[in-house]
Amino acid sequence: xxxxxxxxxxxxxxxxxxxxxxxxxxxxxxxxxxxxxxxxxxxxxxxxxxxxxxxxxxxxxxxxxxxxxxxxxxxxxxxxxxxxxxxxxxxxxxxxxxxxxxxxxxxxxxxxxxxxxxxxxxxxxxxxxxxxxxxxxxxxxxxxxxxxxxxxxxxxxxxxxxxxxxxxxxxxxxxxxxxxxxxxxxxxxxxxxxxxxxxxxxxxxxxxxxxxxxxxxxxxxxxxxxxxxxxxxxxxxxxxxxxxxxxxxxxxxxxxxxxxxxxxxxxxxxxxxxxxxxxxxxxxxxxxxxxxxxxxxxxxxxxxxxxxxxxxxxxxxxxxxxxxxxxxxxxxxxxxxxxxxxxxxxxxxxxxxxxxxxxxxxxxxxxxxxxxxxxxxxxxxxxxxxxxxxxxxxxxxxxxxxxxxxxxxxxxxxxxxxxxxxxxxxxxxxxxxxxxxxxxxxxxxxxxxxxxxxxxxxxxxxxxxxxxxxxxxxxxxxx
Amino acid sequence: xxxxxxxxxxxxxxxxxxxxxxxxxxxxxxxxxxxxxxxxxxxxxxxxxxxxxxxxxxxxxxxxxxxxxxxxxxxxxxxxxxxxxxxxxxxxxxxxxxxxxxxxxxxxxxxxxxxxxxxxxxxxxxxxxxxxxxxxxxxxxxxxxxxxxxxxxxxxxxxxxxxxxxxxxxxxxxxxxxxxxxxxxxxxxxxxxxxxxxxxxxxxxxxxxxxxxxxxxxxxxxxxxxxxxxxxxxxxxxxxxxxxxxxxxxxxxxxxxxxxxxxxxxxxxxxxxxxxxxxxxxxxxxxxxxxxxxxxxxxxxxxxxxxxxxxxxxxxxxxxxxxxxxxxxxxxxxxxxxxxxxxxxxxxxxxxxxxxxxxxxxxxxxxxxxxxxxxxxxxxxxxxxxxxxxxxxxxxxxxxxxxxxxxxxxxxxxxxxxxxxxxxxxxxxxxxxxxxxxxxxxx
Numbered sequence: 001x002x003x004x005x006x007x008x009x010x011x012x013x014x015x016x017x018x019x020x021x022x023x024x025x026x027x028x029x030x031x032x033x034x035x036x037x038x039x040x041x042x043x044x045x046x047x048x049x050x051x052x053x054x055x056x057x058x059x060x061x062x063x064x065x066x067x068x069x070x071x072x073x074x075x076x077x078x079x080x081x082x083x084x085x086x087x088x089x090x091x092x093x094x095x096x097x098x099x100x101x102x103x104x105x106x107x108x109x110x111x112x113x114x115x116x117x118x119x120x121x122x123x124x125x126x127x128x129x130x131x132x133x134x135x136x137x138x139x140x141x142x143x144x145x146x147x148x149x150x151x152x153x154x155x156x157x158x159x160x161x162x163x164x165x166x167x168x169x170x171x172x173x174x175x176x177x178x179x180x181x182x183x184x185x186x187x188x189x190x191x192x193x194x195x196x197x198x199x200x201x202x203x204x205x206x207x208x209x210x211x212x213x214x215x216x217x218x219x220x221x222x223x224x225x226x227x228x229x230x231x232x233x234x235x236x237x238x239x240x241x242x243x244x245x246x247x248x249x250x251x252x253x254x255x256x257x258x259x260x261x262x263x264x265x266x267x268x269x270x271x272x273x274x275x276x277x278x279x280x281x282x283x284x285x286x287x288x289x290x291x292x293x294x295x296x297x298x299x300x301x302x303x304x305x306x307x308x309x310x311x312x313x314x315x316x317x318x319x320x321x322x323x324x325x326x327x328x329x330x331x332x333x334x335x336x337x338x339x340x341x342x343x344x345x346x347x348x349x350x351x352x353x354x355x356x357x358x359x360x361x362x363x364x365x366x367x368x369x370x371x372x373x374x375x376x377x378x379x380x381x382x383x384x385x386x387x388x389x390x391x392x393x394x395x396x397x398x399x400x401x402x403x404x405x406x407x408x409x410x411x412x413x414x415x416x417x418x419x420x421x422x423x424x425x426x427x428x429x430x431x432x433x434x435x436x437x438x439x440x441x442x443x444x445x446x447x448x449x450x451x452x453x454x455x456x457x458x459x460x461x462x463x464x465x466x467x468x469x470x471x472x473x474x475x476x477x478x479x
Numbered sequence: 480x481x482x483x484x485x486x487x488x489x490x491x492x493x494x495x496x497x498x499x500x501x502x503x504x505x506x507x508x509x510x511x512x513x514x515x516x517x518x519x520x521x522x523x524x525x526x527x528x529x530x531x532x533x534x535x536x537x538x539x540x541x542x543x544x545x546x547x548x549x550x551x552x553x554x555x556x557x558x559x560x561x562x563x564x565x566x567x568x569x570x571x572x573x574x575x576x577x578x579x580x581x582x583x584x585x586x587x588x589x590x591x592x593x594x595x596x597x598x599x600x601x602x603x604x605x606x607x608x609x610x611x612x613x614x615x616x617x618x619x620x621x622x623x624x625x626x627x628x629x630x631x632x633x634x635x636x637x638x639x640x641x642x643x644x645x646x647x648x649x650x651x652x653x654x655x656x657x658x659x660x661x662x663x664x665x666x667x668x669x670x671x672x673x674x675x676x677x678x679x680x681x682x683x684x685x686x687x688x689x690x691x692x693x694x695x696x697x698x699x700x701x702x703x704x705x706x707x708x709x710x711x712x713x714x715x716x717x718x719x720x721x722x723x724x725x726x727x728x729x730x731x732x733x734x735x736x737x738x739x740x741x742x743x744x745x746x747x748x749x750x751x752x753x754x755x756x757x758x759x760x761x762x763x764x765x766x767x768x769x770x771x772x773x774x775x776x777x778x779x780x781x782x783x784x785x786x787x788x789x790x791x792x793x794x795x796x797x798x799x800x801x802x803x804x805x806x807x808x809x810x811x812x813x814x815x816x817x818x819x820x821x822x823x824x825x826x827x828x829x830x831x832x833x834x835x836x837x838x839x840x841x842x843x844x845x846x847x848x849x850x851x852x853x854x855x856x857x858x859x860x861x862x863x864x865x866x867x868x869x870x871x872x873x874x875x876x877x878x879x880x881x882x883x884x885x886x887x888x889x890x891x892x893x894x895x896x897x898x899x900x901x902x903x904x905x906x907x908x909x910x911x912x913x914x915x916x917x918x919x920x921x922x
């Protein structure tokens with residue numbers, strides 16, 4: 001499609017303001033004024049609406065296609081959450097009002113307070129900060145808290161331990177908080193190799209970051225022992241909540257000894273992903289870390305909600321105000337809508353759906369770890385590779401069949417990895433259609449691999465040349 | 480209760496049978512019994528009617544109809560209806576990050592257009608796909624400078640939004656980044672003092688235009704001086720002001736960052752907002768976050784993809800430029816539609832309207848006793864010194880239906896009598912007149 005700039009015709013307008021006093025510009029000294037033209041598009045409102053609506057049609061989305069993208073929890077986003085989060089009493093609220101007069105923002109503060117409370121109960125943590133804007137932002141906040149804790153105790157810590165199946169954000173976040181990384185491999189069952197952990201851990205380890213269930217979709221069998229080992233060295237346990245959808249009502253990370261958790265509200269609590277954001281990476285901490293939380297914190301005093309800036313050893317602030325407030329609001333609505341039974345059902349059916357697909361596919365694809373899975377699982381295209389069919393080819397063939405591909409080539413520990421997370425909101429009928437296509441792909445790789453190699457053929461573009469994109473950089477429209 | 484689970488009981492039983500277990504509980508057998516949750520103290524679920532009632536009640540506990548003269552980096556701008564229409568398209572808001580280009584050309588092209596618009600606004604060479612907010616964008620800009628120049632010292636003017644400065648300090652605490660904040664001369668940048676601080680150890684200088692007090696300054700000389708010494712010049716800008724004000728490029732900035740809330744995003748109690756960053760071409764490969772590039776598909780058709788991914792965490796892990804993964808994509812889409820709707824002419828007019836209404840209020844206030852407007856050119860925000868505690872004054876305006884500015888004393892201990900007032904295109908003459916009358920009464 002043409003860009004909006006290519007549709008521009010001199011003199012066309014959309015929004016108009018009526019009479020403008022052009023002489024007012026004289027109020028500002030010439031030397032402060034802009035000299036270069038701003039070449040924004042000149043188009044009508046209908047041009048714009050058609051342009052972006054037609055662009056939207058080039059996307060796959062949860063509302064239009066099955067989206068079993070592992071680790072991303074692409075569940076249905078209830079429309080009631082969207083609708084209620086669009087009320088003008090929230091949208092028009094200036095955040096600085098909370099500094100000036102708390103009485104003007106009681107409803108908003110109550111929502112932040114209440115969702116924090118609910119998330120504490122769900123995760124077993126002591127206290128929450130809603131500031132982090134995304135999962136990785138939560139990780140950074142969590143590791144900054146870890147660092148503040150050790151500094152306060154006079155501990156000399158230099159390393160963070162991360163299993164090599166972790167998301168890339170874990171090591172990147174730990175590095176931004178000033179730590180070096182110790183990587184631990186997984187053992188033959190898909191667990192963190194506990195013998196190597198025992199060898200590598202030492203007094204300079206600040207913490208262990210773990211994704212539970214792991215990115216292989218497996219529950220860590222040695223979790224209790226790992227936590228005990230960590231605490232022996234005064235290393236804190238960090239729970240990456242990317243996969244929290246598997247354990248609602250089944251396991252509380254705080255209860256079993258985790259000290260820090262980040263919660264991706266845009267995964268487990270069903271706020272939409274927005275094409276890459278906004279999300280929310282709320283952080284929960286255990287008792288030993290509450291004195292370090294970012295400020296302000298919303299507190300309740302005599303039935304009134306207030307801001308508390310006096311956290312003893314606060315790390316400061318990681319966001320301008322309270323994080324992505326509207327995302328918090330949507331997640332709050334989702335949680336009170338589902339309630340206790342609903343949340344438990346989420347994890348139960350998410351795990352059922354994943355195991356069902358796994359059971360149906362395991363004879364057709366290589367299964368690196370033959371165990372029951374949690375809410376997602378990883379298979380490998382190793383069997384198909386002998387006919388030169390790779391995970392990426394399978395992904396592209398799925399696109400032609402109107403299914404968004406699973407996550408591929410992650411985790412890095414599995415060759416030709418295909419990571420499938422159906423979520424609880426997908427029906428058995430949808431799963432069966434997916435299974436049927438996946439089986440067909442396995443058969444085609446034997447009989448007619450070229451057919452798969454050619455995919456996709458029915459999409460707005462065919463396979464793009466990514467090398468050319470990186471070599472001959474073109475990062476903006478020609479104007 | 481609503482749970483959005485589509486299974487019938489029979490289907491669940493069929494599925495369990497195929498898996499080869501007797502019950503759902505068997506699927507969780509890897510979690511040892513002694514670790515299992517015993518108490519799950521969450522209230523019963525609600526239906527849609529009940530939820531709507533509850534949330535509407537909470538919504539009504541907010542005073543969202545105050546006539547807004549409060550800014551401080553976050554402004555009450557008008558949002559054209561078409562922005563909501565586009566961002567409410569499911570195909571945009573229920574999509575994931577566009578890692579599969581064949582299934583996400585819509586999102587990718589929209590980001591490509593966004594990147595173009597940001598370079599048009601700022602005059603700089605490149606933009607990424609978005610960061611979280613203005614403050615985190617400022618940190619990332621500083622990190623680029625530290626990485627590129629391999630030096631530790633950062634000089635920040637205290638006219639930079641104090642919330643941004645706080646985020647930068649929090650982020651930098653364990654890193655080899657040394658921050659020096661430079662005191663203002665009253666509410667103006669002390670350029671001589673800054674110049675003296677720029678030495679061989681300095682990685683970057685940061686200023687903001689207009690600054691937190693609304694003052695417009697020209698940093699071209701200062702930035703040129705810094706650049707000659709190999710110091711990166713970082714400018715914090717206010718997007719709407721660039722309809723008329725000197726661009727970061729014209730100001731000789733290397734990197735420009737902004738809070739993008741003013742470009743079609745509601746105030747919404749602090750978020751979601753939009754972190755904008757634009758850089759000179761020499762910093763492109765050090766810039767964090769996603770970037771969309773144009774290429775061709777295998778039949779030569781134009782196609783968009785995420786590119787230069789070797790900078791990012793999913794490839795480089797701890798050696799990445801930043802840990803950022805999710806960004807504020809939907810907010811960037813809103814900004815793109817907003818800027819398209821205003822267009823070349825409308826964007827300039829929006830800036831002029833803000834200026835005109837602000838000048839009108841300044842003119843009227845200049846006749847009030849016990850209030851003195853601070854000198855200097857301003858855009859849509861200015862500072863008044865009042866003969867009263869500014870915090871108490873704003874509280875009084877709230878009782879009369881206005882949110883009458885931002886007391887500077889929150890962030891500047893010595894400026895408790897300074898009131899920062901902002902006027903956007905949304906304010907009518909009647910509202911401005913009424914606000915003046917109220918200030919007159921209170922003072």
